[in-house]
Amino acid sequence: MSPGIIILQVSAFIQQLGRGGRLRRKDFQGDADCEWATFGMDNRRQVIPRAVTWALPPTSSVKLNTDASVTEGLATGGGLVRTSDGDLVFAFYKEFGECDVLTAEALALLEGLRLCYARHIMHFVAEVDSSVLVRMVSSCGPARWPLVNTLRHIQWLSGQMGVSVAHIYREANTVADALACSRPQQDGVFTVRAELPRKARSALQLDRLSVPSIRLGRVRH
Known part of the structure; x- marks a missing residue:
């Protein structure tokens, strides 16, 4: 069929x-x-x-994908960096406490950028499935408090690292979504595929196959 x-x-x-x-x-x-x-x-x-489908980054480059979720008042986020072959560089999960979805999306992106900065990963595309967040990061206009500080940090890090923030459809951002919703026992960074939650591992393989x-x-x- x-x-x-x-x-x-x-x-x-x-x-x-x-x-x-x-x-x-x-x-x-x-x-x-x-x-x-x-x-x-x-x-x-x-x-x-x-x-x-999720698109591979150019050869010799990487791509960061992040996502967030708010369930029963608890905001969580996750994301991962992949190579041009679709291989995992690292992934993360983090809880943000009580906040709205847009704030959680921004915090997840900021966390991903911070982790890349600490590892000296530069000059790449970061994808999020919130078009509103992409517009706010790209704009120099004011944002509502307290999101304004998070946006300023994202803009500063993006400039320092040579990162462009782009929109991706939610349906093509499945690995980051699975990480954001995984709810492990604690925040963490994963560098081995076997450490990822089962749903994230499956989505990662489907992306590598361009399913x-x-x-x-x-x-x-």
């Missing part, structure tokens, strides 16, 4: 769940910009699925 047919079948199934009331907004709490959150809940919109994920785009009729 071709990937296109599989995508269409999965999309139809999810749409039926949404129309039947089996998908609720609260099921996506902490992931406000997730495309799945509103899928199948508005019959006036046409849903167009497409395949998205696509399904992204659902919505278009009004």
Whole structure:
């Protein structure tokens, strides 16, 4: 069965769940910009699925991916650095206490940059799945307190390290998402693939093989 047919079948199934009331907004709490959150809940919109993949960084370069999650008031973040072959350089998990999703996304990015800076990893692309955060980092305009200090630290480190911050679709950021949601017993940095949570290990291998994920785009009729 071709990937296109599989995508269409999965999309139809999810749409039926949404129309039947089996998908609720609260099921996506902490992931406000997730495309799945509103899928199948508005019959006036046409849903167009497409395949998205995580792209390898250029040869002799690396890429940082980070993500965050807020569940029951607890904000957590995670991320990883990979080589141009998709191999793990290091990964991390960290808890941030009580804060909103955007703040947690910014703190996860900052933590990833700090860890890279400490290891003298320079001149790379950092990807996050919050387009709002990317715009705020790229802008010199004011931000709401207390996020302003975190943004200033991100901007300073990015400038010192020659890092550009870019947006990636959530569905292509699955390893960082798995790390952010892993909830181990304590914060940590992992340098060996076997140390990663099982879900993160699986997602890492799928990215190395360029296996696509399904992204659902919505278009009004």
